Amino acid sequence: MKFNKTTEAESKYQDLDKMELNEILKNINKEDILVPVAVEKAIPQIEKLTEQIVLKLKKGGRLVYIGAGTSGRLGIVDASECPPTFGVEDNLVIGLIAGGDKAIRKAVENAEDSITQGWKDLNEININDKDVVIGIAASGTTPYVVSTLKKCNEKNITTGCITCNTNSPLGKTAKFPIEINVGPEFLTGSSRMKAGTAQKLVLNMISTTTMILLGKVKGNKMIDMQLSNEKLVDRGTKMIVEEINVDYNTAKILLNKYKSVRNSIENYKKTGLI
Structure with missing residues (x-):
């Protein structure tokens, strides 16, 4: 051809x-x-x-x-x-x-x-x-x-x-x-x-x-994204609020502790603890 x-x-x-x-x-x-x-x-x-x-x-x-x-x-x-x-x-x-x-x-x-x-x-x-x-x-x-x-x-x-x-x-x-x-x-x-x-x-x-x-997305969210700036930290915090129904400050504490949206959600669901 x-x-x-x-x-x-x-x-x-x-x-x-x-x-x-x-x-x-x-x-x-x-x-x-x-x-x-x-x-x-x-x-x-x-x-x-x-x-x-x-x-x-x-x-x-x-x-x-x-x-x-x-x-x-x-x-x-x-x-x-x-x-x-x-x-x-x-x-x-x-x-x-x-x-x-x-x-x-x-x-x-x-x-x-x-x-x-x-x-x-x-x-x-x-x-x-x-x-x-x-x-x-x-x-x-x-x-x-x-x-x-x-x-x-x-x-x-x-x-x-x-x-x-x-x-x-x-x-x-x-x-x-x-x-x-x-x-x-x-x-x-x-x-x-x-x-x-x-x-x-x-x-x-x-x-x-x-x-x-490959499982890198949950729903329509970038659950494994790197938290490399304040905008992304805020986005990640809001993802946690939406997923496990906690207030913003609690979600921020979880994110600071576990360093990722996925880990924050999974650990909270597993233990119920902050």
């Missing part, structure tokens, strides 16, 4: 530099509205990959995102938000980017073109067949990502991908591909826009669903 790079296709809009400010904003928004619809079509693919992730993590594996540029940064953002949101260890969900940590802030020239560095980066974290590796690349052609997933396949490591082109080399390489066709960008080829938004939505779906199924 022919591979057409829709992420590089000509924008439907001409003469952007002659548009009024309001027109630019409205047209960007008009395109952005298409993204959730495209993501919805890929839910069956997202479900298959997420199912594999949950199975692996329940058996002691890890989830690793690997990408370059915007795609790599999005993976790092999602991975870095899992510990504070769900109280998991820092190494349960890991984000890797072509060019290393310095590439998070500044582009590293030619980093995405390496066909060997990605596997080296995975070896730095002792990758193994308990883990799941998700390659993130809007184009579906990034050498750093495609070559790494090929190596993972050789080593019997579960592979998935998030790409915004159908029938791409990356989509054909990943055992569990997710393909989100959002169409041409408003600004031709600027895949940080709709493609980046689509990738972020899918990452949110994967990590949140995984953590729910």
Whole structure:
């Protein structure tokens, strides 16, 4: 089947530099509205990959995102938000980017073109067949990502991908591909826009669903979140009030004593004591 790079296709809009400010904003928004619809079509693919992730993590594996540029940064953002949101260890969900940590802030020239560095980066974290590796690349052609997933396949490591082109080399390489066709960008080829938004939505779906199924959520609350600031302490206190029907001050005492919402609730239910 022919591979057409829709992420590089000509924008439907001409003469952007002659548009009024309001027109630019409205047209960007008009395109952005298409993204959730495209993501919805890929839910069956997202479900298959997420199912594999949950199975692996329940058996002691890890989830690793690997990408370059915007795609790599999005993976790092999602991975870095899992510990504070769900109280998991820092190494349960890991984000890797072509060019290393310095590439998070500044582009590293030619980093995405390496066909060997990605596997080296995975070896730095002792990758193994308990883990799941998700390659993130809007184009579906990034050498750093495609070559790494090929190596993972050789080593019997579960592979998935998030790409915004159908029938791409990356989509054909990943055992569990997710393909989100959002169409041409408003600004031709600027895949940080709709493609980046689509990738972020899918990452949110994967990590949140995984953590729910791993028991890191109670009802609709982040019961294992890290209490890293006053806002979160207040939120945690209110969760305890709601769950065990005590006053705010009592809940605050419990939280200070047991250091987590889950522990506070479980110990109070077990002993009835503050």
